[in-house]
Amino acid sequence: MKADALWLRARVIKAVRDFFWERGFLEVETPLLIPANAPEEHINPVSTLPSWQLQTSPEICMKRLLCSGHRKLFQISRCWRSDERGSRHLSEFTMLEWYRSGCDYQTLMIDCEELLQYVATACLSENRCFVHNATKINPFSPWRHISVQDAFTQFGQASVWDCLRKGLCEEILTSLVEPALAGFDTPVFLMDYPTELAALARTKPENRDLAERFELYVGGLELANGFSELNDPVEQRRRFEDTNTARKASGQTALPLPEPFLNTLAHMPESAGIALGIDRLVMLTAGIDCIDDVVAFTPENL
């Protein structure tokens, strides 16, 4: 990694921190080694000590802080996901998460716009555009909002519901939808996911088949995932159990459930939370297309 990329990385992280401090968010640190993550069908935690795992995301602890009355929280921390390694993935990576009570995913989308404009102003000198795969993305032009259903129809010539039944969602997303999103010169929100694809999100009041979840894409690069939080402990437990059933059906092990989280979830006010990949934000700011070039060391050169 080049020395200037390391400087830029530090400046991006400082800008992110300044942004949330200026808006009255409490910066927290929660334990990285925990007894249970929120089980996900396709995310495998790294286990170190028997029956303890490194966090795949700080969400469980952050939400417990919301339950105890904190209203605006953020954290920049390391997360681990087993066997994830590619030009946009590291098994150990840096995640920004922020949570707000008393609002839904719409507020988070506004936060995203303001955060990226703030980072662009602080860290990008000339045209204040992010760059990915030689495409310039201007965070100061109006951002696009596209529903998952429309994106599948428009870019994939397929129905998302049909793809769900046939297990084709990942293929359509990566081979047709994401490349189409890469053509936009402003950031894009892909929003309103089928509930099956949003294990911790609240469903839309008018349509229980859709969840209030969005993904932020910049230049086709998936940067952040946010949603209105589900705060019904019975529904949440049912979804976790469904996740474990699906894991077992595909030959994976079931994961332990975060019981203290489930026990306090009833006390969580209406909230929304989001995770954003800091390494990818640095990639976009530096105009670097491979994650290897924005970290001090990759696992292969340790």
Place this chain on the structure above:
Amino acid sequence: MYTVADLKKGLKIILDGDPYLVVAFDFVKPGKGQALYRTKMRNMINGSLLDRTYRSGESFEPASLEERQMEYLYKEGNHYTFMDQQTYEQVVMEEETLGDAKNYLLENLKVEVMVFGEKAIGISLPNFVNLRVTATEQWAKGDTSGNDSKPATVETGYVLRVPPFIEEGELIVIDTRNGEYSTRVKG
């Protein structure tokens, strides 16, 4: 067996019975979805390129390929026969498989033969081979036409451009990587 987690550039695997070399690889994982492993592979027999995407849980048979030193013996029709100097085992390759390599095959030339299972699938030549010129036109002294090369046929039947001063019967050095004249062998 390899799993998808073993996939990386340079890995050799068997697909539909043929050996393939992984020439490009990436890991993609949309949203919280299932991981996909995108590969670009080259068929090691016919050189064709193939794009394949895999999901976790799939496995691959490693392609064991062996490079063996052999000597070129003779040609019959479009079949070329090579022999392993240690085991005296002989393998036959078709002209099509050899490609341009056939231009440099002179009896007793030592080459590396790539063997997949029982099948010879290609050869690597030395970078330079010496071949005798069997036919080329005489260079007319005082020729001012400005041509700085002329065609010449070597003993394998291969025709290439050589400098005007090369004469019939001379031994020349040919670069097998581009098929071009390199220098002449003195004496």
